[in-house]
Every structure is written in structure tokens, then in C-alpha cells.
Amino acid sequence: MEADRIKWNRRYADDDYQMGLRPSQFLAERIELLKTLCPGRRALDIASGEGRNSIFLAHHGFQVTAVDISDRGVEKGERRMKNEGVSVDFRTADLEEYTIAREYDLVINLNFLLRDLIPKEVAALSRGGVILFETILDSPNLQGIHTSHYLLQPGELRRLFIGEPGTILEYDEFPDGNSPTARILFQKRII
Ligand SMILES: C[S@@+](CC[C@H](N)C(=O)[O-])C[C@H]1O[C@@H](n2cnc3c(N)ncnc32)[C@H](O)[C@@H]1O
Structure with a gap:
């Protein structure tokens, strides 16, 4: 949606990295497991932002396609990718x-x-x-202003995956603290 592109381009306007340079903690903590589970190493980063998670995966030998609506985010990801000597296929698109x-x-x-x-x-x-x-979980502890449609409700992330062909390897909700989240690791059926 054009409004999202404009909103996120504004957020990413500065040369600073809004989401930081370090990858998501969940991704960083699971990287060795992911390398074991995903020997093919083809990865897709959904809503890749300024590319922090894609670039981390590329450093770990993944061939990454990164998709985000913000051309400014994509541009920052590409710049960082070149500086760090890795390769990511960044694409600007509305998911x-x-x-x-x-x-x-x-x-x-x-x-x-x-x-x-x-x-x-x-x-x-x-x-x-x-x-x-992993994304934001609605909780009384949640700080800041959020659009309710973009928040997971308790138990919702598990429900979204139940019925999909595969196994939930891990599921957690963290309703406490300033940044409540829910997370899942799902593996598609092998046969
Ligand atoms: C909170 S940021 C997360 C970025 C990244 N996943 C990370 O963790 O660093 C949310 C991202 O969603 C992107 N986004 C929002 N709506 C989108 C859409 N319809 N299609 C593609 N990307 C979208 C925004 O441009 C923004 O980069």
C-alpha cells in the first residue's frame, strides 16, 4: 500500500539504521539450528526493512531474497551489503x-x-x-502507539500455523516487558 511505503520511507530517511545493525535476537540465537535444518540455504526475508537480518543470513552462507515495500529501506540494505562484501537480492515490492x-x-x-x-x-x-x-504481541505492557490490526492476540500465532502441513518446533509468547512478542519456529512436513 502506498501509504505504508511513504510511512516507512520517512522512518528510514536518516542515514542511521532505525532497526539497528544487529540481527533479531531470535534469529541470532537460532542460527546454528537453522543451518542444520536448512542445508539448501535459500532464504526469503519477509519485510526486510533496512536489511539487518538478510545481511546476517548472508554472512552465514544463505542466498537471501529480501522483500520490502520501502525503497529507502532497500537502498540502505543494499548500501550496507556492498560495504560488508556480501550479496543479497533486495527487492522493493508490496507483500x-x-x-x-x-x-x-x-x-x-x-x-x-x-x-x-x-x-x-x-x-x-x-x-x-x-x-x-516473531512479531509484536498485544499486551497491557505494550508501549507506544500501535495499530491493533498489526498486533498478535494471545494464542493467535499458534492458531495461524495449526492446520499447516508441518510441525511447530517451538512456540513462545512473552507478554511481559516493554516489547511483548510471540514467536514460532515451524518446519514443513518432510514427506
Ligand atoms: C518493523 S519493520 C521490520 C523490518 C525487519 N523485518 C526487521 O526486523 O528489521 C516493518 C517493515 O515492514 C515493511 N512493510 C510494511 N508494509 C509492507 C507491505 N505491504 N509490503 C512489504 N513490506 C511492508 C516496512 O517497510 C518495514 O520495513
């Missing part, structure tokens, strides 16, 4: 209209919620492929 045209061994979906995309992420996985997903 509400995006077709995932090939197969991936790993899909990461961090700090972004588009419920209808989840079955498409699962469909795009290779057999035994993995989705690592």
Missing part, C-alpha cells in the same frame, strides 16, 4: 500483492504481520523447510 515465485528452505518474518501471507510462506517452503516468525 499484499507479491507472489512468492520459487521455493525457499528458510523464510524469516520478523516484526511484520500480514496474516494472509502465512499459508503462502508455508507453500513456498521446500520439504523440511523452516519458518522463523
Whole structure:
């Protein structure tokens, strides 16, 4: 949606990295497991922002496609990628209209919620492929102003994956603290 592109381009306008340079903690803590589970190393970063998670995966030997609506975020990701001597296929696109045209061994979906995309992420996985997903959980502790539609409700993330062909390897909700989140690690059925 054009309004999202404009909003996120404004947030990313500065040369500073709004989301920081370090990858998501969940991704960083699971990287060795992901390398074991995803020997094919083809990864898709959903709503990649300024590229921090894509670049981290590229440093770990993944071939990453990164998709985000913000051309400014994509530009910052590309600049950092060149500075760090890694390669990521950054693409500017609206995920509400995006077709995932090939197969991936790993899909990461961090700090972004588009419920209808989840079955498409699962469909795009290779057999035994993995989705690592974490985003904001609605909770009385949540700080700042948020659009309620973009917040997970308690138990919702698990429900979104139940019925998908595969196994929930890990599921957690963290309602306490300033940044409540829910997270899941899902593996597509192997046969
Ligand atoms: C909170 S940021 C998360 C960025 C990244 N996943 C991270 O953790 O650093 C949310 C991202 O979603 C992107 N976004 C919002 N709506 C989108 C849409 N319809 N299609 C693609 N990207 C979108 C924004 O541009 C922004 O980069």
C-alpha cells in the first residue's frame, strides 16, 4: 500500500539504521539450528526493512531474497551489503500483492504481520523447510502507539500455523516487558 511505503520511507530517511545493525535476537540465537535444518540455504526475508537480518543470513552462507515495500529501506540494505562484501537480492515490492515465485528452505518474518501471507510462506517452503516468525504481541505492557490490526492476540500465532502441513518446533509468547512478542519456529512436513 502506498501509504505504508511513504510511512516507512520517512522512518528510514536518516542515514542511521532505525532497526539497528544487529540481527533479531531470535534469529541470532537460532542460527546454528537453522543451518542444520536448512542445508539448501535459500532464504526469503519477509519485510526486510533496512536489511539487518538478510545481511546476517548472508554472512552465514544463505542466498537471501529480501522483500520490502520501502525503497529507502532497500537502498540502505543494499548500501550496507556492498560495504560488508556480501550479496543479497533486495527487492522493493508490496507483500499484499507479491507472489512468492520459487521455493525457499528458510523464510524469516520478523516484526511484520500480514496474516494472509502465512499459508503462502508455508507453500513456498521446500520439504523440511523452516519458518522463523516473531512479531509484536498485544499486551497491557505494550508501549507506544500501535495499530491493533498489526498486533498478535494471545494464542493467535499458534492458531495461524495449526492446520499447516508441518510441525511447530517451538512456540513462545512473552507478554511481559516493554516489547511483548510471540514467536514460532515451524518446519514443513518432510514427506
Ligand atoms: C518493523 S519493520 C521490520 C523490518 C525487519 N523485518 C526487521 O526486523 O528489521 C516493518 C517493515 O515492514 C515493511 N512493510 C510494511 N508494509 C509492507 C507491505 N505491504 N509490503 C512489504 N513490506 C511492508 C516496512 O517497510 C518495514 O520495513
